Amino acid sequence: MKENMSEAPVGLRERKRAKTLALIQTEAIRLFIERGFEATTLADIAEAADVSARSLFHYFESKEEIVFSARANFPALIAEAVGRRPADEPLLDMVENALVDTAARYGSPQTKILGRLVRDTPVLRAREQAKYEHVERALAEALADRIGLPAPDTKCRVTAVTAIGILKLSVEAWLATEDSGAEMHFRAAFAELRRIAC
Amino acid sequence: MKENMSEAPVGLRERKRAKTLALIQTEAIRLFIERGFEATTLADIAEAADVSARSLFHYFESKEEIVFSARANFPALIAEAVGRRPADEPLLDMVENALVDTAARYGSPQTKILGRLVRDTPVLRAREQAKYEHVERALAEALADRIGLPAPDTKCRVTAVTAIGILKLSVEAWLATEDSGAEMHFRAAFAELRRIAC
DNA sequence: TGCAATCTTGCATAGATCGCAATATTACCA
């Protein structure tokens, strides 16, 4: 059995696959932005990327996944950022700083364009909300892990949902501006939270 | 133009429609629970309710909506509950009490069964997450309204997302138990939040 | 009773997704 976890593609087969995947993604997103997500059919994408429609499903689980796979893996990034925080930091500071940290590495122009596509397309928007659930779970686990618990308790869970709620708000605010990063929005929302809860 | 908003159905036509709608709902949910949501096709439902498949779409927007329309209208209930709170109550207390209030009116045995169906069916679960977004928006607006703002500001929004986050957590906890109401879970989560944020 | 409004249904169609089997391509070993 081969053991190339997370290495650069080495064989012709792998290089080709990576190239095709990227091509499909690029073309699909171009079409989505040009004419809209709903108005673009799988046949359109297949044609633009010069593969068969059937092949699309060997690369992506669904039409929607083409969009989401083009964005950073948020759960992973957040978990990482939490891991970099001091273990004795208060929980709320921990998530605040971890989120700000993540946001700093997350923002590319492409990210904002995709974010707006998602925001303006009901199907995608709905699916994104659903994805936040995973982010919540991942964050709760990362927090538990960081403070030495085997599994998230209520404290971790409440902190996680609160933080993700603020994340959603802040991202929305950020998308509505031309700001390059969302840090400012995060900070402001967290400050508001502390004011409200005390 | 007729002006019967929210009156009991009066004509034969309306009574019939209401009866058919209820029948479709009952039969569909029975089938969903018996054999699973995905495993039940629209044709199955149509047959069980003795209507044509085409007619289903005159009663419900989609297969998923059959499930969700059988549950209480949460945004409306919450907005109402917020309206019953004193205007000078601190924001966080306002949502906490409003949610507890709502929960008290919301819990029926059917609710829990449907809740579990949704929890255990990925498609439904995803759509539910998306629906929470509307609840968030409605809550933020109700709060703004209650404290005399024309539109939600950051304070209202942060309060709303936080409360909805807690709502989600609490409902999940409640579904996992045999408790009749979720009040206890709400109270505990809010208490935790205050501890975390201070 | 009879016209207007509304419902129900059948039929046709689009689009996403999946299983299957034939074909083509790549990997790798002797």
Add this chain to the structure above:
DNA sequence: TGGTAATATTGCGATCTATGCAAGATTGCA
């Protein structure tokens, strides 16, 4: 280098949700 095993690509057919359309049936009401 030839040849076989592993993997990819594709076409075809089928299923399922959803929607438009028009014919026919039912109900409301003057």
